[in-house]
Amino acid sequence: MVSEPDAKTFDRETLLDLVVNAIPLGIILFFILVFALVNPFGSDPVNTAIQFSIMIVTGLALLVLTYVSGKAVSEAEDELEEQGLELSEEAGADGTAETTAPAETEDDTA
Amino acid sequence: MDETTSDDPPPRPWDEEEPREIEEDGPTRVSAWPLVVALGLTVSEVGVFMGVYPLAVGGLVLFVASVAGITHEAGYTRRPWRLAGALGVVLVAAGVWMVSTQVPLAVDPVVTAVERADGIVLRGVSVVGAGVVSVVGAAIVSAMGDGTNDTFPA
Amino acid sequence: MAVEQLALTVLMGILLVAVAGLVSRMVDWRSYTPLGGASAIGGSGYGGGHAEKPAGIVRWFTTVDHKDIGILYGIYALVAFFWGGAAVLLMRAELAAPGFDIMEAAFYNSLLTSHGITMLFLFGTPIIAAFSNYFIPLLIGADDMAFPRINAIAFWLLPPGAILIWAGFFTAPLGLGIDPAQTSWTMYTPLSAEQANAGVDLMLLGLHLTGVSATMGAINFIATIFTERGDDVNWANLDIFSWTILTQSALILFAFPLLGSALIMLLLDRNFATTFFAVEGGSPILWQHLFWFFGHPEVYILVLPPMGLVSWILPKFSGRKLFGFKFVVYSTLAIGVLSFGVWAHHMFSTGMDPRIRASFMAVSLAIAIPSAVKTFNWITTMWNGRLRLTAPMLFCIGFISNFVIGGITGVFLAAIPVDLVLHDTYYVVGHFHYIVMGMIAFAGMGALYYWFPIVTGRMYQRTLAKWHFWLSMIGTNITFFAFLVLGYLGMPRRYATYQFDGAIAPLAQVTTLHQISTVGAFIIGIGQVVWAWNMVQSWYEGPEVEDADPWNLKDDGMFGREFQWFEAQKLAADGGEEEVATDGGGVRPDGGYRRAVRRVDDE
Numbered sequence: 013m014v015s016e017p018d019a020k021t022f023d024r025e026t027l028l029d030l031v032v033n034a035i036p037l038g039i040i041l042f043f044i045l046v047f048a049l050v051n052p053f054g055s056d057p058v059n060t061a062i063q064f065s066i067m068i069v070t071g072l073a074l075l076v077l078t079y080v081s082g083k084a085v086s087e088a089e090d091e092l093e094e095q096g097l098e099l100s101e102e103a104g105a106d107g108t109a110e111t112t113a114p115a116e117t118e119d120d121t122a
Numbered sequence: 123m124d125e126t127t128s129d130d131p132p133p134r135p136w137d138e139e140e141p142r143e144i145e146e147d148g149p150t151r152v153s154a155w156p157l158v159v160a161l162g163l164t165v166s167e168v169g170v171f172m173g174v175y176p177l178a179v180g181g182l183v184l185f186v187a188s189v190a191g192i193t194h195e196a197g198y199t200r201r202p203w204r205l206a207g208a209l210g211v212v213l214v215a216a217g218v219w220m221v222s223t224q225v226p227l228a229v230d231p232v233v234t235a236v237e238r239a240d241g242i243v244l245r246g247v248s249v250v251g252a253g254v255v256s257v258v259g260a261a262i263v264s265a266m267g268d269g270t271n272d273t274f275p276a
Numbered sequence: 277m278a279v280e281q282l283a284l285t286v287l288m289g290i291l292l293v294a295v296a297g298l299v300s301r302m303v304d305w306r307s308y309t310p311l312g313g314a315s316a317i318g319g320s321g322y323g324g325g326h327a328e329k330p331a332g333i334v335r336w337f338t339t340v341d342h343k344d345i346g347i348l349y350g351i352y353a354l355v356a357f358f359w360g361g362a363a364v365l366l367m368r369a370e371l372a373a374p375g376f377d378i379m380e381a382a383f384y385n386s387l388l389t390s391h392g393i394t395m396l397f398l399f400g401t402p403i404i405a406a407f408s409n410y411f412i413p414l415l416i417g418a419d420d421m422a423f424p425r426i427n428a429i430a431f432w433l434l435p436p437g438a439i440l441i442w443a444g445f446f447t448a449p450l451g452l453g454i455d456p457a458q459t460s461w462t463m464y465t466p467l468s469a470e471q472a473n474a475g476v477d478l479m480l481l482g483l484h485l486t487g488v489s490a491t492m493g494a495i496n497f498i499a500t501i502f503t504e505r506g507d508d509v510n511w512a513n514l515d516i517f518s519w520t521i522l523t524q525s526a527l528i529l530f531a532f533p534l535l536g537s538a539l540i541m542l543l544l545d546r547n548f549a550t551t552f553f554a555v556e557g558g559s560p561i562l563w564q565h566l567f568w569f570f571g572h573p574e575v576y577i578l579v580l581p582p583m584g585l586v587s588w589i590l591p592k593f594s595g596r597k598l599f600g601f602k603f604v605v606y607s608t609l610a611i612g613v614l615s616f617g618v619w620a621h622h623m624f625s626t627g628m629d630p631r632i633r634a635s636f637m638a639v640s641l642a643i644a645i646p647s648a649v650k651t652f653n654w655i656t657t658m659w660n661g662r663l664r665l666t667a668p669m670l671f672c673i674g675f676i677s678n679f680v681i682g683g684i685t686g687v688f689l690a691a692i693p694v695d696l697v698l699h700d701t702y703y704v705v706g707h708f709h710y711i712v713m714g715m716i717a718f719a720g721m722g723a724l725y726y727w728f729p730i731v732t733g734r735m736y737q738r739t740l741a742k743w744h745f746w747l748s749m750i751g752t753n754i755t756f757f758a759f760l761v762l763g764y765l766g767m768p769r770r771y772a773t774y775q776f777d778g779a780i781a782p783l784a785q786v787t788t789l790h791q792i793s794t795v796g797a798f799i800i801g802i803g804q805v806v807w808a809w810n811m812v813q814s815w816y817e818g819p820e821v822e823d824a825d826p827w828n829l830k831d832d833g834m835f836g837r838e839f840q841w842f843e844a845q846k847l848a849a850d851g852g853e854e855e856v857a858t859d860g861g862g863v864r865p866d867g868g869y870r871r872a873v874r875r876v877d878d879e
Contacts, residue, residue, distance in 0.1 A: 029602040029603065029606060030606060032600075032602075032603045032606050032607050032610070032646070032649055033606050033607065033609075033610045033646070035645045035649075036610055036614060036642035036643065036645045036646060037642075039638070039641060039642040039645065040638060040639060040642050043634075043635070043638030043641075043642075044638075047631070047634060047635070047638075053629075053630050053631050056629075056631070059629045059631050059632055060631060062629075062631075062632050062635075063629075063631040063632050063634065063635045064635070066617055066632065066635040066636065066639065067617075067635050067638055067639060069617070070613065070614055070616070070617030070639050073613045073616075073617075074610055074613045074614060077609055077610075077612075077613050078606060078609065078610065081511075081605075081606065081609050082606070084511045085511045085512055085602070085605070086512075087511075088510040088511035088512035088513075089512040091510060091512070092510065092512050092513065100513055100597075101513060101514075101515040101516060101588075101598075101601070101836070151329055151339065151340060151341045152329060152330065152335075152338045152339065152340065153338060153340045153424075153425050153428065154337070154338045155425065156340065156425050156426075156427075156428030156429040156431075156432050157337055157338070157428070157432045159429050159432070160429050160431075160432030160433045160436065161432070161436065163433065163485070163488070164433065164436035164437075164440075164485060167481055167484070167485065168440070168478070168481055171477070171481060171543065171547070172474065172477060172478075172481075192425055192429075195425075196425060241548075242548070
């Protein structure tokens with residue numbers, strides 16, 4: 013993956029992470045279909061347009077943000093992996109004993 | 123963040139010891155301006171909106187002065203008084219516009235409107251007043267500072 | 277009259293220019309004394325880190341240090357919390373019996389308005405800003421906020437804002453004809469447009485200022501998190517609290533300017549005869565749309581950072597990494613986006629088009645998923661973990677428990693048929709109080725205890741903290757569960773009395789439930805008094821923290837960046853090397869690099 017960074021935007025693990033946002037998207041999609049098929053209130057140009065745009069715009073915004081953030085995170089992960097670092101919120105867990113060489117060389121360049 | 127122009131004034135005494143990008147080395151820890159800016163904004167908002175004219179003028183002048191001060195302190199401008207004057211001109215323009223929405227811009231109609239206490243005209247006049255005070259004040263202080271010391275380059 | 281005023285103004289203006297000139301001279305001199313170089317900061321250690329700051333009260337008025345500003349935000353929020361709490365205790369006392377017993381309707385309405393606005397705008401947002409100001413720069417390895425002075429301006433707009441919002445309470449006894457606003461926190465038109473009371477104008481102006489403040493803060497946080505991260509912090513290892521603050525700031529950026537505009541429109545309607553929200557103009561419903569387009573994101577503005585706090589603190593006392601860290605990140609972002617597509621679920625009963633209403637229901641149901649995902653993540657984090665029931669942990673667990681009730685009641689309300697029945701009843705009040713008190717306040721308390729050692733260098737009194745938790749937890753559930761039941765009985769919101777005809781609702785049960793929730797509210801109140809005592813006394817007299825790891829986080833590989841900073845400060849104070857003693861970014865967080873891998877490997 014590191015050797016072929018452009019082969020695929022997301023690897024399998026990232027896709028798995030992104031699934032979390034597929035569920036609300038799925039719910040919105042479900043309702044779009046339902047409201048398209050079952051229409052007890054009739055159609056009206058303005059109100060029907062608003063009805064669908066609320067769901068479609070929100071869904072699209074979610075899709076775009078998920079894509080962009082997923083991309084940013086997975087690129088950042090590649091970056092860390094190239095530097096031989098592991099991922100953790102606690103940069104520096106375990107106190108001083110674990111002061112590793114890669115971290116130092118990486119930081120001195122800055 | 124540095125504006126480099128040919129008409130820069132001679133460097134101030136501390137410019138040699140301290141680079142302008144103070145925040146590169148370590149954050150600045152002290153500034154009296156934020157409190158003044160916030161107070162100026164509050165007082166002018168209440169003054170203009172509620173029609174309390176001394177507060178309106180005082181607040182706006184305070185706001186203009188403190189914005190000029192904080193911009194200068196942060197190194198975004200070298201001449202705080204020029205910025206204060208410019209903001210004063212903006213206020214004059216805004217105030218004149220406010221008046222012009224109500225009465226024709228001539229002496230008599232404006233005086234009449236002020237006399238019958240037209241709320242919007244009075245507010246406009248107070249904003250103009252704040253602008254004038256800012257411009258004049260900036261000019262005076264700038265003239266005072268010129269030559270005697272270069273703390274406030276004109 | 278007008279001429280006198282003008283003369284006065286000119287004099288005042290001239291005076292101000294003179295004062296400003298003097299101040300600037302002084303300030304200019306002060307801020308350019310060598311603060312930035314190693315000479316000033318380098319030699320100072322923990323506690324001595326303020327050597328370059330002026331002493332005494334002047335320090336607090338002039339500080340632009342993110343930590344000091346964080347403390348100011350915290351103190352401000354807690355003052356507001358007690359104001360809002362006192363208001364609600366008076367209200368609950370009034371509601372202990374059906375009739376008017378201790379106050380008039382007007383005063384009840386004033387308290388109701390003040391309680392809501394104070395808790396949401398003057399406690400909720402600032403207490404989050406307290407944590408984010410103090411800890412975001414430490415967590416991401418930044419020197420300070422991106423714009424320290426704007427940070428200070430944002431804070432200093434809040435106290436005048438609070439004074440204006442509360443102004444009516446101070447001016448009413450003076451007989452000026454300026455009374456407290458009685459608009460409720462939603463400020464619905466036409467009520468709010470037609471109350472001829474300058475107190476309402478002052479409140480709206482104050483709210484506008486707090487909105488400006490929140491927006492400035494949000495811009496600052498976005499800029500800080502994007503541009504000021506340390507070299508070794510990127511999007512892949514950004515901590516969860518920073519993620520939630522980033523999302524919150526984006527929400528503020530889109531929501532608060534809209535509130536500001538709507539407030540100005542309302543002010544114009546009130547004072548200058550515009551018709552934005554008049555029946556013959558833009559219609560009163562326009563206000564509801566504008567208000568809730570701000571108001572629903574505001575809910576998530578208030579709740580996302582507490583979720584981040586819990587996601588950060590809970591694993592520390594579970595001995596395990598946060599389960600599904602990235603699920604939490606992506607679901608936070610999802611909530612951020614979806615929160616802008618649900619606002620009209622507050623308006624299902626306004627008679628809007630049923631098709632549009634249905635769409636808002638769809639998105640409202642969808643937004644429940646990311647929140648539920650987080651709940652499962654927290655539970656699975658604790659599953660099989662080595663739990664340590666410290667005060668911060670107890671508050672985190674209480675948070676989850678309350679969120680389950682508060683969240684699920686919300687899902688019901690998102691369904692139009694249920695909402696039409698329960699709209700404007702105590703059920704709704706119970707639902708959102710489980711969220712704002714049960715979640716937001718609980719997470720805030722947990723974080724206060726968790727970081728108390730860093731901020732004060734001392735430890736709080738653990739027994740009192742446990743008392744605080746249990747009183748809060750029991751009180752919250754008594755009070756707000758009774759609200760839910762009251763809602764099912766049809767008790768409407770916002771009333772000072774409840775003398776029903778027995779044919780409409782069972783008065784005896786309603787009275788009992790109101791009395792139960794009054795008791796609950798006072799239990800919460802007692803808990804907060806215990807807590808206030810604990811905080812103040814421990815700050816002055818608590819045992820000093822000897823070790824930089826008061827929570828024994830190193831044992832689990834969970835020694836976070838903020839405690840690493842704390843350790844560096846302590847080392848420096850004990851005569852360590854000078855270079856580690858700079859603030860925030862000076863700490864090289866590469867000391868000991870992350871053996872603990874986040875996810876699947878653990879399980």
